[in-house]
Amino acid sequence: MVYFQAAPIKVVITGAAGQIAYSLVYQIASGACFGPDQPVFLHLLDITPMMGVLEGVVMELADCALPLLAGVLPTANPEEAFKDVAAAFLVGAMPRKEGMERKDLLAANVRIFKEQGQALDKVARKDVKVLVVGNPANTNALICSKYAPSIPKENFTAMTRLDQNRAQSQLAAKIGVPVKDVKNVIIWGNHSSTQFPDPSNAVVTIGGAQKPVLAAVNDEEYLKGAFVSTVQKRGAAVIAARKMSSALSAAKAASDHMRDWFLGSGDRWVSMGVVSDGSYGAPADVVFSFPVTTSNGKWKIVEGLTVSDFARQMLDATGKELAEEKEEALAVCKD
Ligand SMILES: NC(=O)c1ccc[n+]([C@@H]2O[C@H](COP(=O)([O-])OP(=O)(O)OC[C@H]3O[C@@H](n4cnc5c(N)ncnc54)[C@H](O)[C@@H]3O)[C@@H](O)[C@H]2O)c1
Numbered sequence: 001m002v003y004f005q006a007a008p009i010k011v012v013i014t015g016a017a018g019q020i021a022y023s024l025v026y027q028i029a030s031g032a033c034f035g036p037d038q039p040v041f042l043h044l045l046d047i048t049p050m051m052g053v054l055e056g057v058v059m060e061l062a063d064c065a066l067p068l069l070a071g072v073l074p075t076a077n078p079e080e081a082f083k084d085v086a087a088a089f090l091v092g093a094m095p096r097k098e099g100m101e102r103k104d105l106l107a108a109n110v111r112i113f114k115e116q117g118q119a120l121d122k123v124a125r126k127d128v129k130v131l132v133v134g135n136p137a138n139t140n141a142l143i144c145s146k147y148a149p150s151i152p153k154e155n156f157t158a159m160t161r162l163d164q165n166r167a168q169s170q171l172a173a174k175i176g177v178p179v180k181d182v183k184n185v186i187i188w189g190n191h192s193s194t195q196f197p198d199p200s201n202a203v204v205t206i207g208g209a210q211k212p213v214l215a216a217v218n219d220e221e222y223l224k225g226a227f228v229s230t231v232q233k234r235g236a237a238v239i240a241a242r243k244m245s246s247a248l249s250a251a252k253a254a255s256d257h258m259r260d261w262f263l264g265s266g267d268r269w270v271s272m273g274v275v276s277d278g279s280y281g282a283p284a285d286v287v288f289s290f291p292v293t294t295s296n297g298k299w300k301i302v303e304g305l306t307v308s309d310f311a312r313q314m315l316d317a318t319g320k321e322l323a324e325e326k327e328e329a330l331a332v333c334k335d
């Protein structure tokens with residue numbers, strides 16, 4: 001019997017034999033996600049043909065000799081995987097290939113999230129925090145929530161943190177400051193090429209003083225043009241270069257998202273795909289990325305921001321795409 005000062009929490013990762021999970025298991029088991037004093041018991045779900053590969057991941061985790069890792073359960077059974085989990089990283093899904101849009105994965109992937117919603121509903125803790133990474137992430141998260149009616153819809157989120165990290169990094173490089181000195185860049189809408197990376201409320205610390213990013217960059221053409229399209233298309237650029245989709249950065253972003261949800265975002269805004277209440281004119285009842293702050297395990301949309309005409313057009317386009325994806329996903333799930 002191994003004794004820990006704090007009780008371990010059960011955390012599930014789906015797609016655990018895949019690329020993203022290969023980086024994510026270490027983020028979680030090393031303490032980077034839930035903190036240096038929180039032991040974790042990892043539930044690793046993949047499909048039956050991947051159990052051999054998953055066994056290799058389990059061996060490597062043991063070989064890391066991580067002090068916070070209380071145990072590992074590899075399984076192909078969703079109900080076993082989701083039993084009593086406090087946090088769920090839903091990664092397992094097909095990735096896109098070069099030339100595809102993420103929504104081209106909808107028909108193939110959305111059924112996974114219907115089935116996993118049903119399993120979460122049955123066996124997970126009712127306060128489980130769910131992060132959907134598998135694409136199309138926003139719509140998969142919506143479907144997962146719909147099939148888990150006993151779990152509050154606020155507990156289902158989709159990952160746009162990778163887009164936020166990309167946007168922050170692009171701006172820091174443009175201004176010539178460390179990435180930590182840029183904050184409050186917003187990702188609005190869908191994790192797709194219609195997303196709107198919005199620097200209009202971002203601030204940068206230069207020489208100890210805070211300054212609006214708009215003033216520090218002072219190049220409207222760049223901020224409305226190359227900056228937006230670079231972030232929108234970054235996933236495709238990584239696929240073109242690697243011939244596989246982003247994995248290291250996706251795992252880091254998943255860990256950032258869940259860490260901030262559990263431990264709080266402090267004085268920074270973070271972007272999360274959450275079930276929309278219609279804030280900022282977004283369609284209600286789609287999973288839309290908003291700027292949020294987090295504390296005590298809850299997120300709250302940042303209120304009262306001004307939406308320019310340019311931003312309005314961008315928000316409307318990404319909202320329209322999400323409404324269309326929702327209809328398609330609901331039709332697929334009926335079969
Ligand atoms: N939201 C984001 O920012 C973001 C970033 C990167 C990748 N993604 C998406 O994450 C997903 C995973 O990417 P990856 O590179 O790890 O892919 P991968 O192909 O390397 O791994 C996916 C794993 O999921 C497993 N899987 C398939 N169906 C499953 C099921 N029903 N239950 C459990 N496991 C199942 C597969 O067997 C495989 O091991 C893709 O859909 C990708 O597009 C999202």
Ligand SMILES: O=C(O)C[C@H](O)C(=O)O
Nearest residue numbers: 096102135235236245246
């Ligand atoms: O672009 C992809 O298909 C993978 C992922 O969603 C990403 O943004 O890197």
